[in-house]
Amino acid sequence: MRTRKGCCYPRAEDVWAEKRVVKRRDFTGEHLPYRKRQRFWPEMAAEKSDLFDSLPDDLVISILSKLSSSGGCPLDFVNVLMTCKRLNSLALHSLVLSKGSSKMFAIKAKNWSESAHRFLKLCADAGNAEACYTLGMIRFYCLQNRGSGASLMAKAAISSHAPALYSLAVIQFNGSGGSKNDKDLRAGVALCARAAFLGHIDALRELGHCLQDGYGVRQNIAEGRRFLVQANARELAAVLSTSASKISSGSWLTWSPHPIPHPNHRHMSGPGCPLLSDFGCNVPAPDAHPASRFLAEWYTAKGVPGPGLRLCSHVGCGRPETRKHEFRRCSVCGAVNYCSRACQALDWKLRHKAECAPVERWLDEEAEGIDGDGGVDGDDAVMGES
Numbered sequence: 001m002r003t004r005k006g007c008c009y010p011r012a013e014d015v016w017a018e019k020r021v022v023k024r025r026d027f028t029g030e031h032l033p034y035r036k037r038q039r040f041w042p043e044m045a046a047e048k049s050d051l052f053d054s055l056p057d058d059l060v061i062s063i064l065s066k067l068s069s070s071g072g073c074p075l076d077f078v079n080v081l082m083t084c085k086r087l088n089s090l091a092l093h094s095l096v097l098s099k100g101s102s103k104m105f106a107i108k109a110k111n112w113s114e115s116a117h118r119f120l121k122l123c124a125d126a127g128n129a130e131a132c133y134t135l136g137m138i139r140f141y142c143l144q145n146r147g148s149g150a151s152l153m154a155k156a157a158i159s160s161h162a163p164a165l166y167s168l169a170v171i172q173f174n175g176s177g178g179s180k181n182d183k184d185l186r187a188g189v190a191l192c193a194r195a196a197f198l199g200h201i202d203a204l205r206e207l208g209h210c211l212q213d214g215y216g217v218r219q220n221i222a223e224g225r226r227f228l229v230q231a232n233a234r235e236l237a238a239v240l241s242t243s244a245s246k247i248s249s250g251s252w253l254t255w256s257p258h259p260i261p262h263p264n265h266r267h268m269s270g271p272g273c274p275l276l277s278d279f280g281c282n283v284p285a286p287d288a289h290p291a292s293r294f295l296a297e298w299y300t301a302k303g304v305p306g307p308g309l310r311l312c313s314h315v316g317c318g319r320p321e322t323r324k325h326e327f328r329r330c331s332v333c334g335a336v337n338y339c340s341r342a343c344q345a346l347d348w349k350l351r352h353k354a355e356c357a358p359v360e361r362w363l364d365e366e367a368e369g370i371d372g373d374g375g376v377d378g379d380d381a382v383m384g385e386s
Contacts, residue, residue, distance in 0.1 A: 097126035106290035109297035132156035146177035165195035185216030209341035288316040314343035
């Protein structure tokens with residue numbers, strides 16, 4: 001095994017040869033008494049050479065791979081790159097980059113730069129599905145490079161990346177990046193089914209609504225109901241698993257004696273789990289994917305993506321429209337719009353249930369005409385999720 005210095009690990013016979021005591025002769029030819037070999041202390045070795053240089057490359061790469069897969073933020077990996085030249089070169093090894101987790105790519109929109117773009121591209125080329133999905137979402141929605149973004153998400157979907165499968169399903173449902181005629185509902189349902197099989201909660205909820213409404217698939221109300229219940233159960237399990245560390249403190253759960261809201265009732269302060277809020281509980285909502293947070297930060301800082309375009313009203317989504325009237329509005333108030341039924345159902349329970357108020361018609365309906373993609377009825381969402 002070679003090290004950085006090019007030398008190999010010593011063989012067994014070489015080690016034993018060093019341990020043997022060799023007889024010495026003086027200039028007269030007589031034998032001298034045995035003399036003990038001088039001990040070689042580690043402090044002496046540190047003065048002459050750096051022990052880090054003697055570590056083999058494959059061992060360092062294995063350690064860096066563990067770090068990239070368990071890092072809590074991009075700074076954990078950046079600090080390694082800035083340590084020394086050897087770590088900088090080994091940290092950019094394809095094996096290390098392919099193991100990076102989603103938290104390692106949680107780049108803030110205000111810190112976006114060409115170097116961040118190149119780093120994500122490097123990780124995507126190394127086969128990292130999370131990097132492919134994150135860069136694909138940024139290119140498709142933020143940089144408006146539709147073809148490249150969709151191909152990167154497709155590359156992640158081939159690797160069974162559930163968020164990428166669901167994002168492609170939303171694109172197919174809305175015909176994003178094209179016209180209304182580019183919608184492919186059957187393809188969207190197939191992608192949702194695959195993502196739901198991999199455990200994606202939003203995809204499972206979307207699939208349940210599609211089956212209940214007969215949207216892109218033959219209507220099956222009972223099966224749709226079963227998928228919605230299963231999505232709520234998985235959401236509950238995900239919330240409880242992320243809140244396990246807070247159970248001892250007692251602040252992770254609050255209970256209200258009147259869980260059923262009346263017209264003047266407002267939701268409890270702070271975001272909570274949509275499922276448990278129906279029963280009077282308030283626990284932390286699941287964290288949004290770093291790619292969704294990047295989209296929300298990007299358009300919060302830069303404004304709407306274009307004239308007449310809107311953002312999805314669900315705070316955990318961040319997707320913008322790629323053409324006018326791409327997203328469907330709430331048919332009761334017309335004040336909110338959603339990229340999918342899953343986002344509509346989550347936002348209804350999270351906040352819109354307390355805010356939605358019926359109006360005669362939308363004020364801008366006469367100027368813009370009937371919403372070409374149809375409206376989403378808030379009352380239907382209550383029946384679908386209750």
